[in-house]
Amino acid sequence: MSILVVGSVALDSIKTPFGEVKEALGGSAVYFSYAASFFSPVRVVAVVGKDFPEEHLKLLEDKGISVEGLEKVEGRTFRWTGSYENDMNSARTHSTELNVFQDFDPKIPAKYQNTPHVFLANIDPDLQLRVLEKMKKPKLIGCDTMNLWISTKPESLEKLLKKVDFFLLNEGEARQLTGITNLIKAGKDILKRGPKGVVIKKGEHGAILMTKKHFFLAPAYPVEAVLDPTGAGDCFAGGFFSSLARSGKYWDGTALRQSVIFGTLMASFNVESFSLERLKKVTPKEIRARFNTFRKHTRIPG
Amino acid sequence: MSILVVGSVALDSIKTPFGEVKEALGGSAVYFSYAASFFSPVRVVAVVGKDFPEEHLKLLEDKGISVEGLEKVEGRTFRWTGSYENDMNSARTHSTELNVFQDFDPKIPAKYQNTPHVFLANIDPDLQLRVLEKMKKPKLIGCDTMNLWISTKPESLEKLLKKVDFFLLNEGEARQLTGITNLIKAGKDILKRGPKGVVIKKGEHGAILMTKKHFFLAPAYPVEAVLDPTGAGDCFAGGFFSSLARSGKYWDGTALRQSVIFGTLMASFNVESFSLERLKKVTPKEIRARFNTFRKHTRIPG
Numbered sequence: 044m045s046i047l048v049v050g051s052v053a054l055d056s057i058k059t060p061f062g063e064v065k066e067a068l069g070g071s072a073v074y075f076s077y078a079a080s081f082f083s084p085v086r087v088v089a090v091v092g093k094d095f096p097e098e099h100l101k102l103l104e105d106k107g108i109s110v111e112g113l114e115k116v117e118g119r120t121f122r123w124t125g126s127y128e129n130d131m132n133s134a135r136t137h138s139t140e141l142n143v144f145q146d147f148d149p150k151i152p153a154k155y156q157n158t159p160h161v162f163l164a165n166i167d168p169d170l171q172l173r174v175l176e177k178m179k180k181p182k183l184i185g186c187d188t189m190n191l192w193i194s195t196k197p198e199s200l201e202k203l204l205k206k207v208d209f210f211l212l213n214e215g216e217a218r219q220l221t222g223i224t225n226l227i228k229a230g231k232d233i234l235k236r237g238p239k240g241v242v243i244k245k246g247e248h249g250a251i252l253m254t255k256k257h258f259f260l261a262p263a264y265p266v267e268a269v270l271d272p273t274g275a276g277d278c279f280a281g282g283f284f285s286s287l288a289r290s291g292k293y294w295d296g297t298a299l300r301q302s303v304i305f306g307t308l309m310a311s312f313n314v315e316s317f318s319l320e321r322l323k324k325v326t327p328k329e330i331r332a333r334f335n336t337f338r339k340h341t342r343i344p345g
Numbered sequence: 346m347s348i349l350v351v352g353s354v355a356l357d358s359i360k361t362p363f364g365e366v367k368e369a370l371g372g373s374a375v376y377f378s379y380a381a382s383f384f385s386p387v388r389v390v391a392v393v394g395k396d397f398p399e400e401h402l403k404l405l406e407d408k409g410i411s412v413e414g415l416e417k418v419e420g421r422t423f424r425w426t427g428s429y430e431n432d433m434n435s436a437r438t439h440s441t442e443l444n445v446f447q448d449f450d451p452k453i454p455a456k457y458q459n460t461p462h463v464f465l466a467n468i469d470p471d472l473q474l475r476v477l478e479k480m481k482k483p484k485l486i487g488c489d490t491m492n493l494w495i496s497t498k499p500e501s502l503e504k505l506l507k508k509v510d511f512f513l514l515n516e517g518e519a520r521q522l523t524g525i526t527n528l529i530k531a532g533k534d535i536l537k538r539g540p541k542g543v544v545i546k547k548g549e550h551g552a553i554l555m556t557k558k559h560f561f562l563a564p565a566y567p568v569e570a571v572l573d574p575t576g577a578g579d580c581f582a583g584g585f586f587s588s589l590a591r592s593g594k595y596w597d598g599t600a601l602r603q604s605v606i607f608g609t610l611m612a613s614f615n616v617e618s619f620s621l622e623r624l625k626k627v628t629p630k631e632i633r634a635r636f637n638t639f640r641k642h643t644r645i646p647g
Binding site for chain 2 (some may be wrong): 128130131224225226227228245247249250258262264265266268269296297300301304313335337340341342343344345
């Protein structure tokens with residue numbers, strides 16, 4: 044069953060110790076939708092400028108992603124320039140050109156409004172709320188956020204959290220939002236703020252999933268050659284949310300755990316190259332093989 | 346089957362956001378042996394001063410730990426004073442008084458020399474090497490180290506690594522030793538230096554075990570109330586090495602994995618209080634219960 048994702052589409056210029064790309068396809072909606080498309084049909088709502096290359100649009104369409112909600116307006120596409128130092132864990136931003144993203148007012152095409160699963164990738168929480176108002180009773184709502192909104196729009200974020208089923212955030216954001224260092228305590232605190240489930244993403248250290256009934260700890264899939272971590276969190280979200288949507292059993296322990304693992308795996312493929320280069324080559328068979336390897340590497344004999 | 350451990354015995358004065366202790370029992374040999382004593386008989390080789398409280402000695406003896414190798418010499422016991430800030434992940438050292446530890450020359454009582462399992466807790470690698478020379482063909486040798494020795498005694502450490510079966514170190518040390526950021530690559534690099542197995546301890550993020558044949562990823566047991574992380578790495582080592590010694594199957598996948606988990610669990614108990622306060626109350630039944638909970642929390646359904 045379909046997923047609608049609202050987020051950013053960007054042209055990223057990135058330098059890591061292992062290479063460099065200029066104006067490569069990126070953005071939360073792009074990484075999310077590409078990773079998610081392996082499990083469920085995806086519809087994208089985002090904005091680009093007149094300069095957005097046709098080939099990027101074609102890449103998404105060829106993957107079966109619906110881009111009818113990808114609005115093209117006068118002006119330049121959102122651009123981000125950043126680099127990673129040796130540790131590859133945190134990006135240094137050199138410049139952020141919001142461009143057409145500055146005045147982004149998400150429009151939901153009529154035929155998208157019934158989409159049963161909605162994922163609000165990282166954008167201004169006021170926009171995330173506005174998107175939800177335009178949707179007709181989605182069955183499952185997920186959202187992500189970032190440090191900027193936690194510090195500048197705490198009230199909007201608080202309002203949003205009462206309306207979503209799953210809230211995904213990274214460990215730094217969980218600590219910032221709650222003021223609690225211990226991640227288990229922070230997760231419990233977040234659950235009290237409204238969402239029925241929370242996933243704390245810990246990058247190379249894995250993820251923690253908590254609902255009122257379930258608790259699941261997963262390491263990250265061990266990747267030896269991390270070329271560029273950009274988009275890993277969005278790919279995690281795409282794999283997780285889309286696998287869960289496909290299962291139809293949103294609160295079932297097996298579906299939840301497998302979905303966390305699929306999130307981890309999609310992120311693991313993504314970091315192996317720049318932009319969508321690695322994901323473009325991933326096959327369902329490869330995902331299944333990595334799933335089996337991962338189970339083997341983490342199994343605790345009783 | 347018995348384990349001999351050589352390391353430090355200290356009087357620690359520690360402040361964390363959750364409390365404070367003055368001159369509490371600590372040191373790598375103490376934490377290791379107490380955690381290890383739940384699985385196998387333990388013999389300690391270390392040094393203390395004349396000021397070392399009898400009650401501490403009694404605590405170890407009451408747990409069945411052999412302290413015949415715990416030499417008491419003129420002078421003051423090793424003292425460490427440190428504190429932890431909010432994140433509890435790294436200690437700030439206020440003072441280190443080596444005292445009698447400065448001239449520590451480990452003496453192995455005759456009846457200890459046949460001990461089949463030897464663990465060299467964190468001390469000068471030259472001393473670790475000297476201890477090995479005094480032992481009669483141990484079946485299994487493990488060792489730990491610290492950043493200080495990696496930077497000041499690289500040649501001695503290199504020599505030592507060729508003589509041990511298992512090398513345990515934390516993620517920062519693994520990166521420092523190899524110059525490699527990626528922990529999987531760093532682990533493989535360490536295996537090339539001699540040890541048959543390496544365990545990279547990642548604190549609250551778990552551990553990675555690698556041998557030529559096995560690969561195992563484990564998250565850490567989720568502890569909500571971390572009062573004092575001092576000694577967690579030594580308790581991990583104690584649980585791991587001692588459980589492996591008990592199994593007698595040092596290279597068996599099941600034994601290795603279960604031992605990593607027992608290491609994780611002993612560390613999880615330890616951080617719940619200062620000094621040995623929590624470990625003193627742990628029962629085998631509690632360890633088993635936590636083992637089962639942990640398996641449940643990490644299981645990936647196929």
